[in-house]
Amino acid sequence: MIDSQLLALLLIPLSGGLLLAVFGSRSWAAELNSLMSFGTFVASVVLTMRIIDSGPQVAFGEEFFIDQFNVFLVALTAFVAFTTSLFSRPYMRIEQHHGKLSIGMLHLYYSMYQMFTFAMLVALTTNNMGIVWVAMEAATLTTVLLVSLYRTPASLEAAWKYFILCGVGIALALFGTILLYFAAERLLGQGGTALLWTHLNQVKSGLEPTVLKLAFVFLLVGYGTKVGLVPLHSWLPDAHAEGPTPVSAVLSGLLLNVALCAVVRSKVLVDGSLGTHFAGNLMMGFGLLSVVVASLSLFRQKDIKRMFAYSSIEHMGLITFAFGMGGPVATFAGLLHMTVHSLTKSAIFFAVGHAVQKVGTQQMENIRGLMQVSPTVGWGLALGTFAILGMPPFGVFSSEFLIITTAMHEYPWATPILLVALGIAFAAIFGKIQPVVFGETTAKRLPHPPALIPVFAHLLLVLMLGLYMPPYLADWYRQAAALLG
């Protein structure tokens, strides 16, 4: 039963990728892309209901493992992938109309979009720490040609940087995985089971601490490169700014989460082996550094997508910090923040994408007065910005509030740093977005109507999470947080 539900979840995007590899240049490719993403979303909902009903499950001879924690990310990934496919349908057509993309490029885009979804879902659901690595690398490989889709010098540079830096980072993660296997082999024996997370989790207290310590450093640095943690973040703003906007939305909203999921899974093992707060401290350090460096960089940004990419680094830092603190409340807050950040950031990128199409530039000083020419895009961007800056009543406020109050209790020294960094980020982003939204206009009409339903659907969800969290959802998060300890 669980096997077939999981199979549907993985096979739909895989077959979507193959179908679009054949039919990607047909006129209905965009619709097929959305349809496949919708199918994946439905499959993820079915799987989620199942897991909520009956708890953690293994599938396919223990090769896959789904619990409350990763099923929540599966649902989030499938949902945002679906809404992004809705957004990309008119967006990519407008790009084509503007002569920026050819049919062949669109063909590549649709096929790789589905393959990327597939790679992320495998990385999330697999039980094998080695396959996590393989799937994360596959996720890089599928997106690297999408970042350079426009074939401009800047986009090629961004894609090359992304490829090389993430390649190196992920190679270090492989070394960490090898060390983990080395430690596990002594307890679990040769062969298949020694890399299965569920087995590792059972024997984690017996894993050799010296090896695990070193393994975690490599895993954190490796997957941390993909999360965008400072000082390994330099690929992220380039890739987000130069790639097509739907790709920025899924990179920022989804890929970073998936990489963080791998880090968190490793942390659980290392904590069990060491019995100290070593892994947590490292994550808190990297998280705090990312929050501070990213918010200080925000002031210097002129490119609107680049600025929101730095904002993603800041928020991923905050989430890493929350998971690093550990404990039920902080982990709960981290999970909530993952959700609201994904939804809000992708909504912002949708609005930014259309705004950039209207004015034909990503330089913020040339984007003015969105409210006048297109109130919906303007409001989308304004509300999204409010939400991401942590204004009540949006959900980001609740999760940031929880993170900061927990920090006050547990690590009082970190609180002023966090507050100042968030304050700086607020001033920087608000100061730059305000004239973009209001002010005198320079924009023109678009050849296709923009897709704004995804923007407001996401923001509505974030608003809902801020105002009222349904008890079953809170329960679900609490169970996931309990699993992570």
Added chain:
Amino acid sequence: MQIPLSLQFINLLAALLLLIAFAMLTQRRILSLINLFALQGFVLAISTFVVAYSTSQHHLYYSAGLTLLLKVLLLPWLLHRLIRKLNVRWDVETMINIPTTMLVGIALVIFSFNLAAPISQLAEGITRGLIGIALASVLLSLLMMLTRRKAVSQVVAFLSLENGLFFAATSATQGMPLVVELGIALDVLVATFIFGIFFFQIRETFDSLDITHMEKLKDD
């Protein structure tokens, strides 16, 4: 204590791997670099084979064969084809400060031996103490990636980094599960193809494979 012959042989091969890593670090000719990479793959395949023979781990024979096929034949062949098509076959890279690079490399080797020392204590069986060498060759490839300015040599560095990791996997753990190894091999193969596509895109756009042209993206 008598050290078994197979272990002596593996130690010899490990030393060779480290030597090749240093040779790659300072090799200026792109063609010779690719040949060195193929040689590294060959040494890797033999060492995997020896480990497989002496521990009678059957799946390691497959990975030895896979290494031979992928890293000694297929990837070097692809790279040779690429540099012929791109007409960079005889390119010589200007590198500054080879002695400094070598010194940094030696420092990295000492660092990785120290880092791996406590782990090597734990290793049993024939491959004890090789983790340090594996880590050293991984870090040397990283250094090579940092010091190179040509796209092709960066990619060779990337692939040799993968060789170091593979050596770590066979020497420390006697091979990862086969499904993982197959996945990794597939990723490396796809990555090489994408790199190839990139070379052409970069050349078309910048008229050169020099990545110094690609340092324009800044925060302002």
